[in-house]
Amino acid sequence: MATKIETGPMGVGEGADVARFVARTLPDEAISETRFARQVLLDPNFELEGARIARDDGRIVGLCLAMGRRTPLENAPDDSDRGYLTLLAVAPEYRRQGIARTLVQAAEAYHRDGGRRQVQVSPYAPGYFIPGPDEAVHAGAVALLESLGYGKVYRPLSMECPLWRLTVPDWVEQAERDLEARGVRIRNLDTGLILPTIEFSARVFAGDWVRYAREAAHAILAGDCPERLVVAVDESGPNPVVVGYSHHAAERFGPIGVDPQRRGEKIGQVLMYRTLRAQQRAGYRTAWFLWSDDRTAERIYNGAGFRESRRFVLMKKDL
Ligand SMILES: CC(C)(COP(=O)(O)OP(=O)(O)OC[C@H]1O[C@@H](n2cnc3c(N)ncnc32)[C@H](O)[C@@H]1OP(=O)(O)O)[C@@H](O)C(=O)NCCC(=O)NCCS
Numbered sequence: 001m002a003t004k005i006e007t008g009p010m011g012v013g014e015g016a017d018v019a020r021f022v023a024r025t026l027p028d029e030a031i032s033e034t035r036f037a038r039q040v041l042l043d044p045n046f047e048l049e050g051a052r053i054a055r056d057d058g059r060i061v062g063l064c065l066a067m068g069r070r071t072p073l074e075n076a077p078d079d080s081d082r083g084y085l086t087l088l089a090v091a092p093e094y095r096r097q098g099i100a101r102t103l104v105q106a107a108e109a110y111h112r113d114g115g116r117r118q119v120q121v122s123p124y125a126p127g128y129f130i131p132g133p134d135e136a137v138h139a140g141a142v143a144l145l146e147s148l149g150y151g152k153v154y155r156p157l158s159m160e161c162p163l164w165r166l167t168v169p170d171w172v173e174q175a176e177r178d179l180e181a182r183g184v185r186i187r188n189l190d191t192g193l194i195l196p197t198i199e200f201s202a203r204v205f206a207g208d209w210v211r212y213a214r215e216a217a218h219a220i221l222a223g224d225c226p227e228r229l230v231v232a233v234d235e236s237g238p239n240p241v242v243v244g245y246s247h248h249a250a251e252r253f254g255p256i257g258v259d260p261q262r263r264g265e266k267i268g269q270v271l272m273y274r275t276l277r278a279q280q281r282a283g284y285r286t287a288w289f290l291w292s293d294d295r296t297a298e299r300i301y302n303g304a305g306f307r308e309s310r311r312f313v314l315m316k317k318d319l
Helices: 015-025 033-041 099-113 139-147 170-181 191-204 209-221 267-281 294-304
Strands: 005-009 051-056 059-068 082-090 118-121 151-154 157-162 184-188 229-234 241-249 252-258 286-292 307-311 314-318
Touching: 005 099, 015 033, 015 059, 015 082, 051 099, 059 099, 082 099, 099 118, 099 139, 139 314, 157 294, 170 184, 170 267, 184 267, 191 209, 191 229, 191 241, 209 229, 209 241, 209 252, 229 267, 241 267, 252 267, 267 286, 267 294, 286 294
Parallel strands: 082 118, 252 286
Antiparallel strands: 005 051, 051 059, 059 082, 118 314, 151 314, 157 286, 157 307, 184 229, 229 241, 241 252
16 A cells, blocks of 8 residues: 555544545445435444545545444344445545555454444445445445455345336226225325324334334425325224335335235235326436345336346455
8 A cells, every 4th residue: 555545534524525525436326415414424323433534645535434333223123233334435546555455444343343243235224325336336346345255145236217108007007996995095194194104114114114104204294295105004994004105205216015914915016106106296207226136126116117227236244
C-alpha cells in the first residue's frame, strides 16, 4: 500500500464527506446524500468505529461500512452474533493497492470485538443497499472477498417491470371477484386496518415486515399515496383478519406477502397487480425491487412482465 494512505474510523464531522464519497464511487447504487443520511447516519446501529475510512492526505479514498445489531428489530430473530458489511468502495485511482483488503480486515476486527462470529455481505435489515456484490458490476469485490475467505451463499436477483405496458389479465380480475364473493377484499390501509396489519405482519413474517407496515402507515397518515400499502382482508368473520399485504414506495415494489395458510387462492397475484396499477396511476414508468429468489421470480413476477435486471451474490465468512 502507498505509505501516505492512512486508515481509521470515520470522524464525527465527516458525515457529508463520506456521503459524497459514496455517491461518487458507487454510481450504480444511486445513494444520494439524503439516502445515506437516513439509511446510515440515522440508523441506531451505526457506530463511527464500524465505518472504516482510508484517507490520502485527509481526503477520503476508501470506505468499508460494518453494521451490527445493537437495537432489536421488531420481532426479528436475534442476529446480534452476526455482523454485516453494507458498503465497500475505493476511489478508482487508488484501486489494486490493497486498500479494500485493509479496510475489510479492520471491519472484521470491529465485528470480532463486538462478539460477532460471522460476517455477511450484506443482508442487513433494514439498512442494506444491495443483497451482496453485483456479479457483473462488482466482480472485483467478489474476487476480493473470496480471497479473504468469504463463501457464496446464494444469488438473489433484482427485477424491473415496465409499467406503461402493464395490463391486468382477465383471470386476475376474475380472481378478485371470486375472492370478494368469499369475503376477502383488497383495501387501502386506513386507521381501522393498522392494528390488524401489524398483528398479521408480526404473526406471519418475523422480521422486517412490521416496520414496513408501521412506516407505510406513518407515511400514509402524513399524506402519502393511500395505495402505498394495500391489504387483503378476510371480512367473512366477526373481526377483519388480514391475510396478505403488498407495499410500494414510489417506483420500488414490495414487500408482498400472503399468510401461508391462505396461499394458492391467488391473493398474491391480485395484490401484486393492485400495487403495480397504483404505481402506474401515480405516473411511474417502471416498478423494481432489489431482492428475490429464482423460484418466486418464476412463480409470481415473470408473468406480470418483471425481468431480471441485476444478479447479486450474498457472501459470508465465519470469524
Ligand atoms: C472492490 C473494490 C472495493 C476493491 O478495492 P481495492 O482497494 O482495489 O482492492 P484491493 O487492492 O485491496 O484488492 C485486494 C485483492 O482483491 C482482489 N481484487 C480486488 N479488485 C479486483 C479486481 N478488480 N479484479 C480481480 N481481483 C480483484 C485481488 O485478489 C486483490 O489482490 P491483488 O491486487 O494483489 O491481485 C474496488 O474495486 C471498488 O471500489 N469497486 C467499485 C465498488 C464495488 O464494487 N463495491 C463493492 C460493492 S459490494
